[in-house]
Amino acid sequence: MNAPILPPILNDNPVLDRWVSFPAPGMVTVNTGRVELGQGVLTAMLQVGADELDVDKSRITICSGVTGVTANEGYTAGSHSIQTGAVALRQALADVRSLFLTQAAAIMNCDVAELSIRDGGILRNGASTGQDYWTLAGAIDLSTKATGLGKRKAVADFTSIGHDTPRLDLPAKIFGDAAFIHDMKLPGMVHARVVRQPNRGATIGTVDEAAIQRAAKGPVDFVRTGDFLAIVGNNELSVDLAGAAAVDRVTWNNVETPTPLQQESTWLLQRPSVDKVIGDPEPADPQGRQRFEATFTRGYVAHASISPSCGLALLTDGKMTVWTHCQGVYPLRGALSRMLKMEPSDIIVHHVQGSGCYGHNGADDAAADAAIIAQQMPGTPIRVRWRREEEFVYEPKSPGMVVKVRALIDENGKPSDWTQEIWSGNHNGRPGGGSSLLGEEALPGYVPLPPANEVPEAAGGGATRNGDPLYDIPQKRMIHHKIEEPPVRLSSLRGLGATANGFAMESCIDELAERASMDPVAYRLSIISDPRARGVIEKAAAMANWQPNAPGGEGHGRGFAFARYKNKAAYFACVVELDVEEEITVRHVWCATDAGLVVSPDGALNQIEGGIIQAISWVTKEQVRFDNDAPTGTVSFDWETYPVLKFSEVPEIEMALLNTKDEVPLGVGEVAGGPIAGAIGNAVYHALGARIHHLPLTRDRIMATLLQG
Amino acid sequence: MSQRFDFSVNGKPVSVALDNEATPLLNVLRNELGLMGTRFGCGLEQCGCCMVLIDGEPVKSCNRDVSTLAGKTVTTIEGIGSHERPHPLQQAFLDEQAGQCGYCLAGILISAKALLEKNPSPTRKEIALALDGNICRCGSHNRIMRAVEKAAAVMRAGERA
Numbered sequence: 001m002n003a004p005i006l007p008p009i010l011n012d013n014p015v016l017d018r019w020v021s022f023p024a025p026g027m028v029t030v031n032t033g034r035v036e037l038g039q040g041v042l043t044a045m046l047q048v049g050a051d052e053l054d055v056d057k058s059r060i061t062i063c064s065g066v067t068g069v070t071a072n073e074g075y076t077a078g079s080h081s082i083q084t085g086a087v088a089l090r091q092a093l094a095d096v097r098s099l100f101l102t103q104a105a106a107i108m109n110c111d112v113a114e115l116s117i118r119d120g121g122i123l124r125n126g127a128s129t130g131q132d133y134w135t136l137a138g139a140i141d142l143s144t145k146a147t148g149l150g151k152r153k154a155v156a157d158f159t160s161i162g163h164d165t166p167r168l169d170l171p172a173k174i175f176g177d178a179a180f181i182h183d184m185k186l187p188g189m190v191h192a193r194v195v196r197q198p199n200r201g202a203t204i205g206t207v208d209e210a211a212i213q214r215a216a217k218g219p220v221d222f223v224r225t226g227d228f229l230a231i232v233g234n235n236e237l238s239v240d241l242a243g244a245a246a247v248d249r250v251t252w253n254n255v256e257t258p259t260p261l262q263q264e265s266t267w268l269l270q271r272p273s274v275d276k277v278i279g280d281p282e283p284a285d286p287q288g289r290q291r292f293e294a295t296f297t298r299g300y301v302a303h304a305s306i307s308p309s310c311g312l313a314l315l316t317d318g319k320m321t322v323w324t325h326c327q328g329v330y331p332l333r334g335a336l337s338r339m340l341k342m343e344p345s346d347i348i349v350h351h352v353q354g355s356g357c358y359g360h361n362g363a364d365d366a367a368a369d370a371a372i373i374a375q376q377m378p379g380t381p382i383r384v385r386w387r388r389e390e391e392f393v394y395e396p397k398s399p400g401m402v403v404k405v406r407a408l409i410d411e412n413g414k415p416s417d418w419t420q421e422i423w424s425g426n427h428n429g430r431p432g433g434g435s436s437l438l439g440e441e442a443l444p445g446y447v448p449l450p451p452a453n454e455v456p457e458a459a460g461g462g463a464t465r466n467g468d469p470l471y472d473i474p475q476k477r478m479i480h481h482k483i484e485e486p487p488v489r490l491s492s493l494r495g496l497g498a499t500a501n502g503f504a505m506e507s508c509i510d511e512l513a514e515r516a517s518m519d520p521v522a523y524r525l526s527i528i529s530d531p532r533a534r535g536v537i538e539k540a541a542a543m544a545n546w547q548p549n550a551p552g553g554e555g556h557g558r559g560f561a562f563a564r565y566k567n568k569a570a571y572f573a574c575v576v577e578l579d580v581e582e583e584i585t586v587r588h589v590w591c592a593t594d595a596g597l598v599v600s601p602d603g604a605l606n607q608i609e610g611g612i613i614q615a616i617s618w619v620t621k622e623q624v625r626f627d628n629d630a631p632t633g634t635v636s637f638d639w640e641t642y643p644v645l646k647f648s649e650v651p652e653i654e655m656a657l658l659n660t661k662d663e664v665p666l667g668v669g670e671v672a673g674g675p676i677a678g679a680i681g682n683a684v685y686h687a688l689g690a691r692i693h694h695l696p697l698t699r700d701r702i703m704a705t706l707l708q709g
Numbered sequence: 710m711s712q713r714f715d716f717s718v719n720g721k722p723v724s725v726a727l728d729n730e731a732t733p734l735l736n737v738l739r740n741e742l743g744l745m746g747t748r749f750g751c752g753l754e755q756c757g758c759c760m761v762l763i764d765g766e767p768v769k770s771c772n773r774d775v776s777t778l779a780g781k782t783v784t785t786i787e788g789i790g791s792h793e794r795p796h797p798l799q800q801a802f803l804d805e806q807a808g809q810c811g812y813c814l815a816g817i818l819i820s821a822k823a824l825l826e827k828n829p830s831p832t833r834k835e836i837a838l839a840l841d842g843n844i845c846r847c848g849s850h851n852r853i854m855r856a857v858e859k860a861a862a863v864m865r866a867g868e869r870a
Contacts, residue, residue, distance in 0.1 A: 038810025038847055166806065173811025174802045175795070176746020176786030180812065183745035217729050237729060237736050240752070306758060306812045306846045307750055356810035356847045388751040602806055606852070610809055613848030639755040639844060648837040650850040 004148030009033075009088035013071035014145040016099075019092035020053070022137040026120070028053060028060045032089060033073030034081045035065040035327065036169055038356040039669055040603040041081045043168045047599050048086050050160040051153050052093035054117035055133070057160060062168065065329045065351025067344075075328035075430065077359065077492065078460065079569050079667025082599055086665065094150030096142065103136050104129070155597065155661050162660060164602040169353065181325050181352035182310045186381035189312070191236040193243025194369045194384065195229040196394055197442040198255045198632060203227050205251035215245030223376050226444035230373050232382070243387060247631070257633025258626035262487035265297040265400035268423040271483050278457060278464065279477030282406075282419055289408040289416060292512060296405070296504040298695040299623035301398040302642055303493055307355035308386035309395075311367030313374035320347045320374065324367035325354025331432020332364050336371055339440040358614065360430050360491035362386055362395045368437035389637040394438060397624055398493030399425040399486065401463065403504035413516025414527055418476040420467040420501065425483045427462030428455045429491030438489070451484045455496065460566035466498035466674050469505055470564050471527045487626065488634070494611070495673035498565060499618065502674015503681055503695060506561035510682045511691070519548035520560045520682065530564075532594045535658055536573040537562050539592035543654055544575035555580045557687030561678030569667035570595035574612075576679040577651075580687045583699050584620045586651040586680065593655065593671060596662035604668050605655050611672035612653055617645035618673070619680050623696050716778040718742060719788030727775060734770040734778065735759045738785060746786035746815045750844070757843030760816035761785050767823040769842075786815035789822055797867070798822055801860035802853070809847030817843045821857045829865055833858065 030049035172179035218238030408417035434452035455462035513523035574591035636642035750758030790796030
């Protein structure tokens with residue numbers, strides 16, 4: 001018999017004690033490399049542990065995101081935590097459970113088939129045996145590797161998975177406990193703020209230390225290495241005041257700031273790029289078919305986490321300990337190792353919860369700042385907290401994109417050839433992906449790293465994410481123009497390229513439906529055979545009581561859209577109803593999601609709803625604005641210059657989950673962005689009779705469209 | 710030269726000695742009194758993470774100088790309920806699982822408490838407007854508003870009982 005194939009994450013982290021331990025009688029520690037970002041993942045892992053080990057949830061403590069302790073699962077990102085992380089954990093725990101049952105059977109000289117486990121106790125033919133995980137633990141070596149032979153529990157036997165479980169982390173946040181990294185205090189800790197290098201290659205001119213000291217209204221010190229300058233002190237207010245004052249009292253040479261021209265993604269069309277065609281060659285001749293073409297853009301978008309990033313670090317006895325709210329403790333350790341010129345084994349990185357990040361925000365960089373200062377101040381714990389403006393200006397942005405769609409339409413009005421041509425900077429600016437940490441660029445002797453590779457197609461692509469239609473189109477390709485020198489630092493934001501690609505693709509599908517004189521829902525169903533895709537499309541339409549070819553206009557409209565995230569995670573279809581006057585007001589969203597096996601239905605719905613609301617905010621409001629006359633060049637630096645959706649602007653949202661008892665879970669966290677963008681665009685067209693091709697759909701663009709009409 | 714400032718926090722008198730009389734209340738709560746539930750979000754009175762009640766009124770504490778607080782009563786998230794004795798709002802937020810990252814929640818609970826004290830039967834629209842000074846980036850708005858409605862109902866029933 002061939003050995004079973006292990007889930008990929010378990011194959012990479014096969015030693016079982018990376019996943020579970022039995023530290024004291026009655027207690028279980030389940031380890032996960034996934035980290036809590038506000039998505040409830042630790043609670044989901046608790047549910048997995050309870051089911052696969054057959055122990056009560058109250059016995060389980062979750063240990064998450066510590067280098068050298070938990071599995072290296074890369075980043076908690078890409079909607080992978082359940083689809084790949086929980087699957088690995090399930091198998092690891094099933095293997096552990098199997099080891100214990102085999103040991104118990106040996107002791108009792110009976111067949112394993114006679115044994116079962118109830119709340120950690122071993123039963124024989126249903127009767128207690130006096131043996132349990134903790135009596136047997138001493139005889140079992142968990143430093144062995146997973147075999148994949150342990151039988152995972154059948155879906156029908158789950159008592160925890162698939163049932164709502166209150167979030168482990170929420171009480172501390174509702175009662176105001178010290179729940180976040182921002183609330184950590186270490187003995188002897190000093191506060192620090194960084195005087196940010198405006199751009200890579202900028203060098204410090206003058207530092208008016210006296211003026212900064214005066215502004216601090218209390219003692220502060222300066223830490224400088226190369227062009228990395230920080231202000232440290234015991235009093236956080238003094239450090240804050242000094243940090244703010246330093247923005248104007250430190251001069252820089254070689255400053256380059258982004259321009260208003262670069263703010264618009266159409267600037268990318270004229271830039272040098274690395275080009276790639278993914279798919280079939282594009283036909284030179286339409287061969288009698290009608291040609292359709294349209295161009296869409298999206299501006300640069302900020303993660304805009306509610307709290308500025310924070311990091312702590314302490315260098316003692318040659319070991320660097322770092323506390324961070326980043327998405328991947330191992331990738332950060334690798335990048336810190338390069339930056340600090342220390343061995344990875346001399347660096348420990350702990351995840352501590354922060355505010356929601358939605359991708360690669362300033363978290364890694366704040367941790368790096370703390371580590372740089374800690375290296376200069378051995379023995380002193382350093383706490384860096386970015387300023388609000390610092391987070392907005394220096395967090396890596398989600399790339400602006402241009403997406404040009406060309407389709408050839410057959411005699412039945414169906415697309416028979418599809419080209420999705422994409423211009424974008426790199427969505428993979430993560431430190432573990434080959435990019436620098438921000439503070440690293442200011443250190444002495446910094447040598448710029450070569451441009452990092454985009455997220456590979458096998459991982460869902462970056463700029464090309466969801467650029468490949470799931471519809472039944474015989475010939476199709478993506479043409480990817482990777483812009484190597486973007487105007488600002490870029491990285492991953494929830495969904496990556498899926499938002500712009502979904503906006504473009506689903507807008508075009510509606511255009512083709514209209515050309516074919518068909519209703520948008522019926523048209524989609526006529527060009528897609530995947531039964532699960534059809535399932536969510538039909539369900540969303542039914543939930544919204546979608547009326548085929550319902551007349552729109554007069555500023556009120558409905559729009560439909562669909563996507564399967566990355567073409568391999570969850571399926572999602574939605575109807576958006578909105579009003580357009582000078583601005584867009586989304587009134588109602590109905591959606592259906594097929595994510596297969598759902599560990600926590602309430603958790604999944606919370607994630608989907610959050611994704612919908614965030615996408616409405618991106619599409620109707622959000623664009624990072626540049627002005628090279630401004631000191632940092634970025635004029636979106638607070639909540640007034642970068643507004644996001646408010647409570648009074650949030651629509652009613654109705655959601656359904658399909659196929660939740662399937663064996664295979666499909667990632668759900670980023671499922672909404674593309675379809676919501678598409679459905680809003682389609683609803684605006686329905687309301688106005690004119691299509692707006694550029695995100696965000698701001699008042700200026702709506703007014704211009706109305707005036708043209 | 711350090712000065713002493715006296716006021717009340719969560720029903721107890723406090724007296725803090727500070728060098729800078731322009732120290733914001735938020736810094737005093739977090740760094741002098743160890744009350745970490747009131748969060749720093751922007752320092753610009755824009756996001757609402759630092760909301761507290763001062764004499765019952767919701768106030769963003771990140772720019773509120775401590776020197777303005779003489780004789781005033783401050784209530785923070787730690788003062789409205791506890792794990793053992795949750796405020797009806799806190800219980801409703803738990804029941805509705807109203808939150809994702811939760812960084813905004815302390816400020817939102819304070820704003821909601823101020824609303825319900827003035828208006829025990831708010832409409833959804835009134836709740837939304839009362840919370841517009843608080844930013845939630847994760848998209849938990851509808852759950853939060855449902856929780857406020859639920860808490861309001863519980864509190865009204867409690868009044869009648």
